[in-house]
Structure formats: structure tokens, C-alpha cells
Amino acid sequence: MSERTSADLREEVRSRYAEAARAVLQPQADSSAGCCGPAAASCCGPEPIEVDPAGNFGSHLYGEEETDGLPEEALLASLGCGNPLAVADLREGERVLDLGSGGGIDVLLSARRVGPSGFAYGVDMTDDMLALARANATKAGAGNVEFLKGEIESLPLPEASVDVVISNCVINLSTDKPAVLAEMFRVLVPGGRVGSSYEAAADNLTSGVGASVARAVGITATLRTSALRCEVRRMTVQSGV
Numbered sequence: 368m369s370e371r372t373s374a375d376l377r378e379e380v381r382s383r384y385a386e387a388a389r390a391v392l393q394p395q396a397d398s399s400a401g402c403c404g405p406a407a408a409s410c411c412g413p414e415p416i417e418v419d420p421a422g423n424f425g426s427h428l429y430g431e432e433e434t435d436g437l438p439e440e441a442l443l444a445s446l447g448c449g450n451p452l453a454v455a456d457l458r459e460g461e462r463v464l465d466l467g468s469g470g471g472i473d474v475l476l477s478a479r480r481v482g483p484s485g486f487a488y489g490v491d492m493t494d495d496m497l498a499l500a501r502a503n504a505t506k507a508g509a510g511n512v513e514f515l516k517g518e519i520e521s522l523p524l525p526e527a528s529v530d531v532v533i534s535n536c537v538i539n540l541s542t543d544k545p546a547v548l549a550e551m552f553r554v555l556v557p558g559g560r561v562g563s564s565y566e567a568a569a570d571n572l573t574s575g576v577g578a579s580v581a582r583a584v585g586i587t588a589t590l591r592t593s594a595l596r597c598e599v600r601r602m603t604v605q606s607g608v
């Protein structure tokens with residue numbers, strides 16, 4: 368993938384998630400901005416990510432008792448495709464890193480699991496998502512979390528600084544997946560663990576099917592940045608996972 372294309376795709380991903388964050392942060396402002404106002408991409412530009420006011424994009428992937436007490440905005444902004452905590456098996460006192468933390472739902476849930484002696488970091492490249500996540504952490508009264516600005520291909524954390532890396536449908540958005548895998552293993556302690564939900568294209572995906580999958584998940588960049596399942600397997604093996 369050329370430098371230009373890769374940068375363009377990243378900007379497309381960033382601007383769509385910024386739009387989704389703003390829809391949760393300032394719903395009134397967005398609707399009063401009008402069809403072609405500054406906050407409305409829906410009828411003037413590419414189709415926006417659907418943020419369902421009923422919180423049904425990603426929040427239904429969690430148990431009700433699991434999300435009990437979380438700020439509504441964290442649930443509304445839940446845009447993952449799975450529940451990485453279901454496989455991460457977090458323990459008291461562990462340090463967790465969420466790649467592409469969005470509105471913060473997975474960081475806040477991790478923080479609860481690891482307790483006050485543990486810590487949960489979120490890394491995200493989108494300023495509006497970081498603002499939403501930080502506001503959600505304040506509302507949730509979570510003292511053991513930090514949201515850092517950065518790209519998952521170049522993580523703003525020192526080596527061997529976390530016990531577990533989680534990710535909810537974000538690695539598939541990267542245009543440089545081998546770099547993400549290498550960074551994951553740089554920041555993990557030896558013997559650290561990974562819990563990730565990942566959206567990989569079927570190996571026999573046709574462009575027509577791919578386009579409808581992309582519409583269903585609400586972001587065309589997902590299709591353009593997704594790797595085929597066989598490629599994911601190859602990258603994982605090459606990275607030494």
C-alpha cells in the first residue's frame with residue numbers, strides 16, 4: 368500500500384470515528400447543525416457511522432450485569448465487534464492496554480476487573496474519542512485509567528509495561544498490521560496475554576459481498592483495511608505470536 372493511500376485511509380477512519388464521538392458528545396449540536404452543517408456528513412459526504420441511540424451497535428455484546436453502572440455515553444459509543452474481555456481473563460492488579468479505546472467501554476470494564484491495584488490504559492488517535500473517553504472515566508469515577516493519544520502502530524508506552532493487551536475490532540482498521548503486532552509484543556511483558564476481537568474478511572470474499580459487509584459494519588474503511596483470514600494467520604505467525 369502506498370504512503371499516500373495508507374495516510375488517506377487512516378484519515379478516513381479518524382474522521383468517521385470523530386464524527387461518531389461527536390454524535391454522542393453533542394447530539395443536539397449535531398442535529399441543529401442541519402443537513403450540510405459542519406457536523407453533518409450524512410447527506411453531504413460519505414455515509415456516517417450509525418450510532419444507534421438505543422446503544423445497539425456494540426453494547427449488546429456485553430452482559431447487562433457487566434455494563435451496569437457505566438456512563439450511558441460509554442455504551443452509546445460502543446463500536447466494537449466483540450467482547451475482548453470475554454477471552455482476556457483479567458486478574459486483580461494487572462496492567463491492561465486497549466488498542467483503539469474509542470469511548471472507553473473496554474478500558475472502564477478492564478479497570479473494574481483489575482481493581483485499584485491494577486491499571487487500564489486506552490490508546491486512540493482520534494481527539495474527539497479521547498475527549499469522550501476521558502469524560503466517561505470521570506463520570507464513572509474510575510481512578511485507575513488513562514487515555515493516551517497515539518497510533519497503535521507506534522504505541523506511546525515503554526517496552527514490557529503491560530500484562531495484557533486487548534482490542535475490539537481495531538487491528539483490522541490498521542493499514543500496517545505487522546507494525547501493530549510488533550508494537551503489541553514490545554509493550555507486553557514476557558508471558559503477557561492478548562484478548563482481541565478481530566474482523567477478518569473471509570478468504571473467498573468477493574467485492575460485492577465485501578461491500579455489503581462494509582455497509583453492515585458502518586464503515587467502508589473496514590473493508591479496505593481488513594486482511595483476509597489467511598493473511599491474518601500468516602502475519603500472526605511471522606510476528607512470533
Ligand SMILES: C[S@@+](CC[C@H](N)C(=O)[O-])C[C@H]1O[C@@H](n2cnc3c(N)ncnc32)[C@H](O)[C@@H]1O
Nearest residue numbers: 384445446447467468469491492493518519535
Ligand atoms: C471500533 S472503535 C472501538 C472502540 C472501543 N474499543 C469500543 O469497543 O467501542 C475503533 C477506535 O479505534 C480508533 N483507531 C482506529 N485506528 C486506529 C489507529 N491506527 N491508531 C489508534 N487508534 C485507532 C478509532 O479512533 C476508534 O476510536
